[in-house]
Amino acid sequence: MSSDPWGRVDETGTVYVRTADGEQVVGSWAAGSPEEALTYFERKYEGLVVEIGLLEKRVQTTDLSAKDAQTAIGHLREQVDAHHAVGDLDALRGRLDKLVASVEERREERKQQRAKQSDEARKSKEDLVTEAEQLAQSDQWRAAGERLRALVDTWKGLPRLDRKSDDELWHRFSHARSAFSKRRKAHFAQLDAQREEARRTKERLVAEAESLSGSTDWGPTAARYRELMTQWKSAGRAQREHEDDLWNRFRGAQDVFFAARSSVFAERDAEQSENLKLKEELAEEAEKILPVTDLKTSRAAFRSINERWEAIGHVPRDARAKVEGRMHAVERAIQEAEEAEWRRTNPEARARAEGLTGQLQAAVDKLRAQIDQARAQGNSSKADKLERELEGRQALLDQALKGLQEFGG
Structure with missing residues (x-):
């Protein structure tokens, strides 16, 4: 008979393994020595140890499903329970029990993780729906449209929820996108109509x-072009493919007119500048007439200058007042x-001036006599009053005498 700590072979060739529940028959061994029998069944035990170790590693380091792990554990447990190996089978059962607990723990962790991921996915999708519904009211057509497309891509990358929740959120999300698309379509349809108009x-x-x-009707036509430009600006923009061409034609027509x-005007300005030079020469010639010493000669000279002046034509507007002012002076x-x-040679005017002077002289002489009389009588108040009246009459007399001098006497 041969034995080791975990098994033995009796004299009939039966192999036993020791367990906590006592010895269990492993099998019979007819060929070879008892030591070879123990060695054979010990290698079977070592094989089980390796398989269990590999399964433990897969459970810990891979995403092996709980179902597959349980199937593998069950298969190994059947082999251990069959007692076809010599070794510490109770230790293997203990490892398999721990492995079952580990798989259950992993199952629970994954369940909680899936629940967490589901909650996060729900929150993410609810946030996407909320943002989409806000964007549905936006007038920022390009930016909002691009953002909605990005939200769709984000939605596709999120895990599905339970069917009812996922369908309800997707319905809201899709409705928001449709509402935005409808508003945008209406906006651009209206914009197209405005651009066509x-x-x-x-x-x-x-x-x-x-x-x-x-046109050569320069003033009214230029004014009309300004009106057309105002109307152009208030008309709004046409379609892009028409706007530039229409503007180039509109601007080109204006350019033709304003260039002409x-x-x-350049020719007219040059002519008027030359006219100004000629009129300045005539104004200088006219100024040499002054002072007037011989009226007849001065009048004839000015008439000749003025005839040449009238024949010259227009001068620049900003210089007109100055040069014409010189001639008017x-x-x-x-x-x-x-x-x-005329005043000097007019007999009637001279007579009127002499008569007025005589009347004023008589009035002055009379006042002076009255003043002398009042002072002689000691009436100072009356004398002062007559003095003030005398001052006024004397001023009129002096003016009349000056006018009489213009008649040569």
Whole structure:
């Protein structure tokens, strides 16, 4: 008979294994020595040890499902319970029991993890729905549209919930996207209508601008172009494919008109600048007439200068007042000389001036006599009053005498 700590072979060749419940028959061994029999069944035990070790590692380090793990444990337990190996079978049962507990623990962890992931997925999807419903009211068409597409991609990456919850949230999410798409479609339809109306309006403006481009009625046409520009700005934008072409035609028509006007105005400005130079020379010639010493000669000279002046034409507007003022000053000087000559040679005016002077002189003499009389009588108050009246009459007399001097006497 042969034995070791965990088993023995009796004289009949029966192999036994020692367990906590006593010896259990492993099998019979007819060929070879008892030591070889024990060695054979010990190797079977070592094989079980290796298999259990591998399963323990898979449970701890891989995502082996609980179902598969339990199947593997059951298979190994059947082998251990069959007692076809020599070794510490109770220790293997203990390891298998721990492995069962470990699998259950992993199952519970995964269950909790799945529940947590589900809660997180629900929260994430609810957040996506809330944001989508807010975006559905947005007028930021491009940004909101891009964001909604990004939310769809995010949704697809999230785990599914239970069917009812997932369908309800998806319905809200989809409804928000549809509402946004409907509003955006309506907005752009309205925008297209407005742009089409702007295109028709601008085509009319272009047609009128092009019809005016050859006009030489400079002032009214320039004013009309300004009105057309105001209407253009208030018309809004046409479709992109039409806007630039319409603007180029509109601007081109204006450019043709204003270029022609500028050319004409440049020629006119050059002509008026030359006219100004000629009139300044005439004004200088007219100023040499002053002072007027010979009225007849001065009048004839100014008439000759003025005839040449009238034949010259327009000067620049900003210089007109100054150069014309110089001529008017000479003209006024000649007119004043004529008026003085007329007063000096007019017999009726001279007679009236002499009569007025005589009357004022008599009044002054009378007042002086009255003043002398009042003072002689000691009436100072009356004398003072008459003195004030005398001052006024004397001033009138002095003025009349000055006017009489203009008549040469």
